[in-house]
Amino acid sequence: MSWFTNPLGLFAFAAIPAVVALHLYRQRHLQVPVSSLFLWLSPEARESSGRTRQPLRRTPSFWMELFAALLIALFISGFDPLSNNDAKHLIVVLDDSASMSAATVKAELNKRFEEELDEQGRRTRVTLIRSGVRPSLLCGPGALIPEAREAMQNWQPTSPGHDPRPAISLARELALGGEIWFMTDHALAAESTLGDEVRVLGFGTQQANMALIEARRTNADIVHCTARLYDVAALTSATPQSNKLQIFVGEELLLEREFEAAPNKDVHFEFPLPDGTPAVRLQLQPDAVAVDNSATLYPNPDRTVYLGYQLDVGVQEAMRLQDFADALPEVKITRQLQAAHLVFGHDAAPAPAWSVVVPHPATASADAEAFIHGFLPEKRHALLRGLTFEGILWSRSKTFAPKGLPLLSIGDLALISETAVGNAVIYMINLLPLRSTLVQSPDWPILVSNLVEMRRAALQGPQEVNLVAGQAFEYRHQGRAQFELHGVGAKKSLKTDGNLRLDDLAPHPAYVLSLQEKPLVRFAVNFIDPAESDLSTAETFEQPPLLGETVLAQQGYAESPMGRILLLLFVGLLIANWLYLGKRRSA
Numbered sequence: 001m002s003w004f005t006n007p008l009g010l011f012a013f014a015a016i017p018a019v020v021a022l023h024l025y026r027q028r029h030l031q032v033p034v035s036s037l038f039l040w041l042s043p044e045a046r047e048s049s050g051r052t053r054q055p056l057r058r059t060p061s062f063w064m065e066l067f068a069a070l071l072i073a074l075f076i077s078g079f080d081p082l083s084n085n086d087a088k089h090l091i092v093v094l095d096d097s098a099s100m101s102a103a104t105v106k107a108e109l110n111k112r113f114e115e116e117l118d119e120q121g122r123r124t125r126v127t128l129i130r131s132g133v134r135p136s137l138l139c140g141p142g143a144l145i146p147e148a149r150e151a152m153q154n155w156q157p158t159s160p161g162h163d164p165r166p167a168i169s170l171a172r173e174l175a176l177g178g179e180i181w182f183m184t185d186h187a188l189a190a191e192s193t194l195g196d197e198v199r200v201l202g203f204g205t206q207q208a209n210m211a212l213i214e215a216r217r218t219n220a221d222i223v224h225c226t227a228r229l230y231d232v233a234a235l236t237s238a239t240p241q242s243n244k245l246q247i248f249v250g251e252e253l254l255l256e257r258e259f260e261a262a263p264n265k266d267v268h269f270e271f272p273l274p275d276g277t278p279a280v281r282l283q284l285q286p287d288a289v290a291v292d293n294s295a296t297l298y299p300n301p302d303r304t305v306y307l308g309y310q311l312d313v314g315v316q317e318a319m320r321l322q323d324f325a326d327a328l329p330e331v332k333i334t335r336q337l338q339a340a341h342l343v344f345g346h347d348a349a350p351a352p353a354w355s356v357v358v359p360h361p362a363t364a365s366a367d368a369e370a371f372i373h374g375f376l377p378e379k380r381h382a383l384l385r386g387l388t389f390e391g392i393l394w395s396r397s398k399t400f401a402p403k404g405l406p407l408l409s410i411g412d413l414a415l416i417s418e419t420a421v422g423n424a425v426i427y428m429i430n431l432l433p434l435r436s437t438l439v440q441s442p443d444w445p446i447l448v449s450n451l452v453e454m455r456r457a458a459l460q461g462p463q464e465v466n467l468v469a470g471q472a473f474e475y476r477h478q479g480r481a482q483f484e485l486h487g488v489g490a491k492k493s494l495k496t497d498g499n500l501r502l503d504d505l506a507p508h509p510a511y512v513l514s515l516q517e518k519p520l521v522r523f524a525v526n527f528i529d530p531a532e533s534d535l536s537t538a539e540t541f542e543q544p545p546l547l548g549e550t551v552l553a554q555q556g557y558a559e560s561p562m563g564r565i566l567l568l569l570f571v572g573l574l575i576a577n578w579l580y581l582g583k584r585r586s587a
Contacts (some may be wrong), residue, residue, distance in 0.1 A: 012073035019069050023062050040319045064577040071570040075563055086283075087123040089142060089553040090116060091175050095184035098469075098532045099204070100157040102288045105185050108203040108540070112183075113152060117145055120552070127174055128152065132159045133470070133504050135167035141174050157506045158291050160470045160529040178553025185538045196546040204538025206232040209288040210243050210261065211265045211533035215295035215526060217280075217466060219330065221273040223297060225282055231263035232536040245269060248281045251388045279522070280389070281509065292533045296509035296524040298465045302328045305456050308340030308349070312361060318433035319344065324448050331452055342455045351424035354455050358429050359400035368435055376409045383407060383416070383427070383450050395435035399444045402428035423478055427451070432579045453512060462513075465523035469507050473523060475500040483520075487511040 021430050092113070100106070117124055126148035127140030139151035164182060171180045172195065179197055185204030194200065214226035229241055240260035248256040254277075261267050273280065277299070284293040309321055321344060325333045334340050343349035344356045362368040375389040384407060396415060404419030404426070419426045433439045457463070462473040475483075476499050483494040487508045494500060505511070507527040 008077075010073075010077050012076040013070075015069035015073055016066060019062075019065050028158050048551070049110045057534070060555060060580055061577055063406035064573045064580070068573040068577070069274060071566050071573065075566040075570065079562065079566065087125050087554070088120045089125045089127065089175075089178060090120065091127045091171050091178070091553065092131070092181045092182070092183060093129045093131055093135075093164065093171050094138065094155065094157070095164060095182070096132050097158045097161060097184075098158050098289060098291050098527055098529065099295040099535060099538065100185055101291060101533065102185070102205065102207070102209075102538075104205045104207070104232055104288075105203045106539075108205075109183055109201075112201065112203070113468060117148075127171070129167050129171050130155070130156075130157075131162065131167035132165045133162050133166075135170050147209070147244050147396050158469070158527060160468075161531050165194060168198060171198070179551060185535075187539050187541060193546075199545050200541075200543040202541040202543075204535070204540060206538050207288050208232065208263075209290065209292075209533055209535050210241070210284055211292035212282060212295050212526075213266070213283065213528060213530045213533065215282055215297060215466075215528060217273075217297040219223070219300050221275065221299070223269075223271040223273060223280065223282070225271075225295070226268050227261060227267045227269070227284060228530065228533070229263055229408055230430045230536055237582055239263075242579060246283045247271060248283065249278060251487045252556055253281065279510075279524070285400075288535060291507055291527045294509075294531070295526040295528070296466075297526075298522060299522060301455050301462050301465055301521070303459060303461075305342060305452050305459070306332050306334040306340045307452075308334055308337045308343040308353070310337070310343065310345035310347070310349075311358075312346070315358065315361060315433055316344075318439050320439065320444075324445065324452075327445075328449060328452055330456070341459065342451060348421075348426050349416075351422050354424055354451075354458075355426045356429060356451065357426060358431055358433070359397035361434055362395075362397055362432055365461075367398050368395050369398055370435065371410050374410045375415075378407045382454055383418075383447070385450055386446045389443060391437075392437075392441045392443065393437040395432040396430040400428075400430050402430050404428065455512065462523060463522045465521060467505070467523065467525045467526055467528075469505075469527045469529065471525075473500075473502040473505060473511075475513060475521070475526075481515060484514040485511065486514065 084134065094100070100109075117126075122145060124145060125140075125142040126145065127142060127149060128138035128151050130136050130138050138155055139147050143151070164184070168180065168182065175197065177197070179199055180195070182194060182198050182200045184202055187202060188200065190192070208229065208231045210227060210229050213228045214224065218224070225245070227243070229243075231241070240262045242258065242260050245257045254273075255271055257269060259267055279296055279298045282295045282297070286293060307321060307325055309316055309319075311319070322333060325331045334424065337343060337349060337353070337384065340349070340353050342354045342356065345359070346358065346360050348355040348357055359425050371394045372392070375394070377384045377387065377389065379385075381560060389408075394415065396413070399528055402414045402417035404417040406414040406417050407427075408414070408416040415430050417428045419428070431438060438444055456475060460476045460478065461477070464471070467473055477496065478498065481495075482495050483496065483500060485492045485494055485502070487510070488506050494502075500513075505525045507525050509524050509526075511523050511525065513523070
């Protein structure tokens, strides 16, 4: 085995010839003419600057500097002939589920972690991996014990329920066949085998917990929320527990409601908010898990879809657009076509409006053709979702030819087609409403509703501002842009060539998305996961690896007792040289 654990440190041995060179090309003698030697107080030769090579003077200072350079080179290169430098490598996967944030769980987990560090010794190296949909390193790989302790203290589990196996796979790449620890609070299902080398440690404690399992804000500024009490004593006692729900605007208390909750029963609340109320925060009293006691709700973004039309009067009445505007949520009719998002007409509207183009009414029966069966829909397309085309009469114009991608056909005749033109979409529907029964069938409202929702999803701006942990944040944007996200930790720059999508955002009440330092939208990610809030099934256990008792991974590191000895000798030589030169100057 090599005596040097850091081969790159061998370059430090260049310090030895450098010390020799400095002594060879020391300051040359300076000649000073004097009238008499008795005026020269110190007969010792004084040297001034110069580059002339001088004979090597092997003084004690020279040898001390030479050995000091040797010692620091040995230290940097990890010289250790007495040890193989192998240290125990403790690889721990931490279940990042929110239920792990209970104070009793974290206390027991930290206690076991410290016991293992004490048992393995100070040279133990640690890698902490946080589980989740996308696992990440908390510290390491191969971090020192102080780093691992700090990371463990700062760890705040807030994830919804997830599969820990991706994190175990990451740990397996670092373990090199050694044992892996998985720290959790719930026993795994029999089919959820993590691997033969994994030791599963459970630190759960069954306890009661009150949680918000629903929190939403409607467009009419009404807050709906549901609280549930998870109680381990529910089978033997049905005694309700008292709690308090408060609604804050900033730091100001807006509403307060005291209530009693029976074990494992839901309590529903509905609060109308005053007009213009900004973000509100719902807060339950503190208990075992803190993250499920609060939720922040912002006013919903305006996602109104404006419909416009340029149709013949008979076609307009047959299509019943005004009825749909009255029935569908957040849909309005506008007569200003430049403000419309979706235009029904006999010709395509200018972009960025989407268009639904239908033919003019047929003037003669010979110009129309009717069908009652044989429809071939593209069922995977969102426009045709939920349509059956059963029992309808579809009449088409023979002079109208839909262009683009066929979505509904009969034989080789396209009845509905889709064409993308820049940011706009044109749907050509070869339908004569006055001669068809489609507009009276249940399929017609579904078709119009699908159109409206597709257009709504394409509107610029955020899709949602009140998200649940695990839900993606989506912001619709046209063209290239560089956004900034302010939230948990430092701000993050986000480059995109179009729509922005952010997955796996940690729960946080006040994310801010900015563009060129101008805030665009504020949104919240609230933790709502009934399964994680239920601590009634938590367990304390230890499941050894299926392979039997195994050992932690071994890994080589430069830090060793020999390194400390070399460093102490180096410091000692520096002090000795300083004392020697000081004594020489004072002589």
